[in-house]
Amino acid sequence: xxxxxxxxxxxxxxxxxxxxxxxxxxxxxxxxxxxxxxxxxxxxxxxxxxxxxxxxxxxxxxxxxxxxxxxxxxxxxxxxxxxxxxxxxxxxxxxxxxxxxxxxxxxxxxxxxxxxxxxxxxxxxxxxxxxxxxxxxxxxxxxxxxxxxxxxxxxxxxxxxxxxxxxxxxxxxxxxxxxxxxxxxxxxxxxxxxxxxxxxxxxxxxxxxxxxxxxxxxxxxxxxxxxxxxxxxxxxxxxxxxxxxxxxxxxxxxxxxxxxxxxxxxxxxxxxxxxxxxxxxxxxxxxxxxxxxxxxxxxxxxxxxxxxxxxxxxxxxxxxxxxxxxxxxxxxxxxxxxxxxxxxxxxxxxxxxxxxxxxxxxxxxxxxxxxxxxxxxxxxxxxxxxxxx
Ligand SMILES: Cc1ncc(COP(=O)(O)O)c(C=O)c1O
Numbered sequence: 001x002x003x004x005x006x007x008x009x010x011x012x013x014x015x016x017x018x019x020x021x022x023x024x025x026x027x028x029x030x031x032x033x034x035x036x037x038x039x040x041x042x043x044x045x046x047x048x049x050x051x052x053x054x055x056x057x058x059x060x061x062x063x064x065x066x067x068x069x070x071x072x073x074x075x076x077x078x079x080x081x082x083x084x085x086x087x088x089x090x091x092x093x094x095x096x097x098x099x100x101x102x103x104x105x106x107x108x109x110x111x112x113x114x115x116x117x118x119x120x121x122x123x124x125x126x127x128x129x130x131x132x133x134x135x136x137x138x139x140x141x142x143x144x145x146x147x148x149x150x151x152x153x154x155x156x157x158x159x160x161x162x163x164x165x166x167x168x169x170x171x172x173x174x175x176x177x178x179x180x181x182x183x184x185x186x187x188x189x190x191x192x193x194x195x196x197x198x199x200x201x202x203x204x205x206x207x208x209x210x211x212x213x214x215x216x217x218x219x220x221x222x223x224x225x226x227x228x229x230x231x232x233x234x235x236x237x238x239x240x241x242x243x244x245x246x247x248x249x250x251x252x253x254x255x256x257x258x259x260x261x262x263x264x265x266x267x268x269x270x271x272x273x274x275x276x277x278x279x280x281x282x283x284x285x286x287x288x289x290x291x292x293x294x295x296x297x298x299x300x301x302x303x304x305x306x307x308x309x310x311x312x313x314x315x316x317x318x319x320x321x322x323x324x325x326x327x328x329x330x331x332x333x334x335x336x337x338x339x340x341x342x343x344x345x346x347x348x349x350x351x352x353x354x355x356x357x358x359x360x361x362x363x364x365x366x367x368x369x370x371x372x373x374x375x376x377x378x379x380x381x382x383x384x385x386x387x388x389x
Pocket of ligand 1: 081082083084086107109110150154179181182201202203204213214215
């Protein structure tokens with residue numbers, strides 16, 4: 001099956017009723033025909049056998065198989081949120097004495113895990129400028145077990161060269177863990193480019209309609225079944241069957257939504273670039289983006305997210321946000337509805353001002369997650385908001 005066919009049919013399991021739409025198995029437990037069958041299932045649980053929903057559920061399994069097929073991964077484990085996926089992938093594989101190298105430009109909660117949680121358990125973490133391959137080379141050591149980065153950073157839209165970092169990490173035997181949220185499953189070829197583990201917050205483009213929290217960890221059969229699954233099923237971060245059903249329906253339309261959002265993002269970026277009052281329009285799809293060539297090689301398209309840096313700092317940013325009429329002020333992203341965020345006072349408020357500045361998160365920076373509305377309405381909205389500034 002080609003990618004767009006997998007989105008609709010991948011992983012589907014039909015019950016004896018032959019339902020067209022995927023069924024929601026809203027059950028936390030399963031019954032056995034006999035005591036012997038129960039005993040056997042606890043000794044070894046086959047791929048289409050279930051014990052308890054924290055361990056696995058048919059609707060959740062459909063979601064895991066569909067997204068794994070789409071990404072070209074051998075297996076997947078679905079989690080209660082994107083952060084449960086980031087935490088589960090890292091903590092399940094690391095132990096005291098291990099070393100991790102991570103890009104510094106991370107979403108605040110990812111940074112919290114790497115900066116505040118892992119060191120409490122004896123894992124040392126070195127942060128590098130993700131775009132600088134020399135820093136990755138200098139930071140890896142014989143005890144480096146993992147490298148971690150967002151393939152496109154939140155919110156400054158800096159790309160990390162997956163193939164370049166993978167070559168450096170693999171030379172030391174370290175696994176490459178990629179948080180691929182901003183690249184989206186539609187434009188991802190992360191495994192072919194060298195990633196060992198791909199992580200998504202399914203809350204973003206996979207749902208794409210603002211309904212549920214979810215996440216997924218994708219990798220080899222050995223990593224998912226041998227390392228991730230035992231940790232996740234015993235610590236409780238598994239996905240609910242209802243969430244998996246919502247996300248299965250989300251995947252069916254993700255290609256249509258993300259491609260429409262990307263076309264709209266390009267139109268908004270082009271309309272804003274060069275306008276007075278804006279210091280920078282940051283969009284990987286524009287030739288002015290410093291990593292435009294890497295974006296073409298790694299993703300092929302610029303994606304659904306852009307950022308603008310307003311010259312007037314926080315006051316200008318707030319005036320811009322408050323003048324928007326179609327685009328909503330919120331902190332989610334990847335949604336069918338266009339969303340504007342002021343990272344310095346919301347998603348990245350916790351960071352010290354100097355760290356924010358070093359990550360390019362200025363007081364005037366606004367992150368735009370572009371939706372599927374009519375592009376003319378979106379362009380009119382940002383231009384009239386800019387006039388208000
Ligand atoms: C890059 C990135 N990783 C992980 C997450 C966490 O996802 P969730 O909110 O589903 O836990 C987010 C959320 O914004 C994100 O932007």
